[in-house]
Amino acid sequence: MLDKRTKLMNAAKVLFSENGFYATPTAKIAKEAGVSNGILFHYFPTKADLIHAMYYDIKDRIFIYSVSQIYKEATLKESIYTLWLAAVEWNLENAEDFEFTLQFENSPYFSTEIEKKHKYVQMSIELAEQGRIQNVFKDINTLLLFQIMSRLVETNVKFLKHNPTFQNDVEFKNKLFEIAWDAIKK
Amino acid sequence: MLDKRTKLMNAAKVLFSENGFYATPTAKIAKEAGVSNGILFHYFPTKADLIHAMYYDIKDRIFIYSVSQIYKEATLKESIYTLWLAAVEWNLENAEDFEFTLQFENSPYFSTEIEKKHKYVQMSIELAEQGRIQNVFKDINTLLLFQIMSRLVETNVKFLKHNPTFQNDVEFKNKLFEIAWDAIKK
């Protein structure tokens, strides 16, 4: 049995990804979660608090998953590939989280400052910094390199969602990665 | 003196880009536009109609601007560059339109079907199709190529907005274009 805080976040995830968070009343979230209206505001004083908590939760989980995938002896390109693939596959398998994140990051709730704070971003930026030092990447602002990769991941996930045939096509995914890699490599 | 329909769209543009369209009441739009509440619903039967009308209006304007920039004798790469630069500069100069479009395209109002319908997209896809025929671009779905370019433009505009120093740096912009070009070229 999940605790009610988690139940609420799960219910919100489903409803938010269906109708967006503005069109989803808090009462509906509580009902879907099978808990009382009041308890929602007990755990999340405002609706915005719930939304932010969900965002950080998602980013935490994708971070943990990504880190678990990389291995020590990998080359830089291999590490980038692993991270790229981890991000693509995680977002494909967690479609609701993906939808939610997209909406959140393009809403007035979000600022680049929020993004920079997260360990996931920091880890990626460190990797990008390595690439620049090793003279493998283009000589461009590191944060920008990261954002380019992130955006390409988004585009790829969207495409794969609309074209499920390719979802298990390793060769095709390699092609997609080459696009991203060509973009950032020198 | 602008007609009230245009006044309403201008006012909505400002308010939407500041607070998003869910947090912007129709009454506030009418007030900002200096017209009555009722006339808004005379021109736009629902709030969603207003939002859609604004989206198409923006896409029309960016299309007209982009087309005016390309010239006949240009090579394929030159044409792509011209379109890329037109998009980047137009979005930089029309920051509110840019914000609005971003929000809209990542909201439940939007679907890929809407996007495909627009002449702007069609023109770009034709260009991408040419590139594939001439064996210049990677052998990948044309719509995907277009979406990759669009996303990179977005990323570039966001970066230039946060780093105004580079906004008039032609050399830097060329670097940005090379990223996009390397991504799609064979």
Add this chain to the structure above:
DNA sequence: ATTCAAATTGACTGATTAGTCGGTCTAATT
């Protein structure tokens, strides 16, 4: 001058919604 449709107004409403609150239940602590 008269007509008439379209433009325009702004007060109004019905529905919705985030958040509150008084009170109950549970379980660990003393």
Add this chain to the structure above:
DNA sequence: AATTAGACCGACTAATCAGTCAATTTGAAT
């Protein structure tokens, strides 16, 4: 057994908002 603090409930409210409508103005056509 008494105390207490946090979990939990659900009815309630104050505010907000999209959309309506009856009435007035405008301006072009007859």
